[in-house]
Amino acid sequence: MPTVFTPQTPVSVSTSVVRVRPPARPAFDVAYERRGSGEPVLLLHGIGHHWQAWEPVLTVLTARYDVIAVDLPGFGASPALPEGVSYGVESIVPLLAETCAALGVERPHVVGNSLGGLLALEMGLHGHARSVTALSPAGFWNGAERRYAFGVLQGMRVGARALPSPVVGLLARSAAGRAALTSTIYARPGRRSPDAVVAETRALARATGFTPVLAEGQRPGSTFREDITDVPVTIGWGDRDRILLRRQGVRAKRVIPGARLVRLRGCGHVPMNDDPAAVARIVLDTARLGSF
Numbered sequence: 001m002p003t004v005f006t007p008q009t010p011v012s013v014s015t016s017v018v019r020v021r022p023p024a025r026p027a028f029d030v031a032y033e034r035r036g037s038g039e040p041v042l043l044l045h046g047i048g049h050h051w052q053a054w055e056p057v058l059t060v061l062t063a064r065y066d067v068i069a070v071d072l073p074g075f076g077a078s079p080a081l082p083e084g085v086s087y088g089v090e091s092i093v094p095l096l097a098e099t100c101a102a103l104g105v106e107r108p109h110v111v112g113n114s115l116g117g118l119l120a121l122e123m124g125l126h127g128h129a130r131s132v133t134a135l136s137p138a139g140f141w142n143g144a145e146r147r148y149a150f151g152v153l154q155g156m157r158v159g160a161r162a163l164p165s166p167v168v169g170l171l172a173r174s175a176a177g178r179a180a181l182t183s184t185i186y187a188r189p190g191r192r193s194p195d196a197v198v199a200e201t202r203a204l205a206r207a208t209g210f211t212p213v214l215a216e217g218q219r220p221g222s223t224f225r226e227d228i229t230d231v232p233v234t235i236g237w238g239d240r241d242r243i244l245l246r247r248q249g250v251r252a253k254r255v256i257p258g259a260r261l262v263r264l265r266g267c268g269h270v271p272m273n274d275d276p277a278a279v280a281r282i283v284l285d286t287a288r289l290g291s292f
Contacts, residue, residue, distance in 0.1 A: 012055060017077075022098040026085060030099050031077035032070040036062030039130070039291060040105040041283070042123075043069040044096075046114030046138075046270065047153060047213055048160075048204040050076030052196065053113065056276035061283060068103060070096075072116070074209020087212040088219070093122045100128070109287040113270055114138055114244065115213065117235075121256075124228045131232045131290025133283045136241050136269050138217065139224035140248040140255070146222075149243050150214060156184055160205040165198075172197040187240040187268035225255060232289035233259040234282050238267030238274065260286075 016034060021027045033051050041061060043054045051069035061067045071078035073095070074087065085091065096119065100108060110129040112120030117137025124132035141149060163171075171177030175190035178197050182189040189197075204210070216222065233256055237249035246263070253261045262282050267274040 012052060018099065018102045020095065020099050020102045022095060025095075026082035028073060028081055028085070028095070029079055030070055030073065030102075032068055032103070033058075034066070034068045034103075036065050036067045038065045039287070040100075040108035041065040041067045041287060042096075042100065042105070042108040042110045042129075043067065044072065044110065044112035044116030044119050045069075045075070046112075046116055048075065048157065048207050048210055049113075049200060049270070050203040052076075052199060053270060054272055055196075056272045057280040057283070060276070060280040064284065065109070065287065066105075068100075068105065068108070070099065072119075072209065074213070075207045076203055080208040086216070087209060088216045089118065089122050089222075092119060093126060093128065096123060097126075097128045109133075109283075109290055111135075111283050112137065113272070118224060121224055121228065121233070124231050124233060125226050127230075129231055129290075131234075131286045132228065133234045133236065133286045134252075135236045135264075135271055135279065136238060136244050136249075137224070137235065137252065138244065139222060140251040141223070141244065145245060145248065146217070150217065152184060152243050153214065157204060157207075157210055160201050163201070165202070168198055168201050169194075172201075183268075184242055185269045187238065187266055187274045191273055224252075227258070228256050229258060232286050234262060234286040235259050236262045236264050236271065236279070236282055238264045238269060238271045240267060240274075241269045243269040 045053045054069045074080045109131045110120040110123045111133040113135040117134035118139040120132045123129045172194040179189040235252045237246045264271045
């Protein structure tokens with residue numbers, strides 16, 4: 001399968017926004033990109049990222065599916081949740097289901113990375129997904145691994161906020177500079193386009209949801225502990241993941257014994273860029289199993 005996001009490809013910017021009006025809760029807006037036709041596929045990015053993380057696989061997926069990549073509330077172009085609305089999983093999952101309803105979608109195939117992977121699993125658990133593909137999902141850590149991961153993420157956030165925009169732009173022009181900015185999440189950072197690195201560094205720096213989401217992740221109940229038995233589940237884990245170490249994939253398989261566990265060779269924490277062909281393949285394989 002072809003890589004569709006190359007160092008020469010401009011960063012896509014979506015202007016699509018849906019107003020979500022959940023019952024008995026304040027309305028909120030979600031920015032999204034929608035392409036293709038067929039059964040719906042919902043793509044959920046990780047903490048501090050934006051929907052453009054999925055750009056490397058979108059062309060392949062949209063050849064067969066109606067693909068919706070969203071900016072989670074407080075990330076990318078989506079504004080923060082209204083005051084008083086929690087960023088906890090138990091709050092966000094119903095809000096994502098309401099977002100799907102607002103977009104005219106019922107029970108999509110859900111694909112997520114990191115935070116998005118945890119949300120995808122929760123959507124599958126609560127009957128909101130036809131199939132689930134979770135790439136390095138959060139929620140399978142022990143205490144030490146969580147502290148390590150959160151320390152790395154906080155360090156990335158501090159760095160992104162401290163660097164002036166001209167410096168980020170200058171660094172992004174070289175493979176070495178892109179590695180300095182993004183090697184924590186990519187095994188092959190040199191493959192990222194300069195524009196993409198600038199955009200995702202800016203997204204991390206400006207993410208209003210970063211601090212509240214990280215705070216929710218520090219709660220004692222932030223692990224995923226339930227089996228999913230009624231929809232196909234695939235868990236993919238990069239063998240060069242530097243944030244959520246790959247042994248957490250083995251734990252995930254113990255929690256969800258029926259899940260397919262796939263090792264993504266040569267991939268880091270955000271594998272869509274490192275090996276888009278492999279990621280697209282496991283998404284398509286899993287969605288095929290969950291098709292009506």
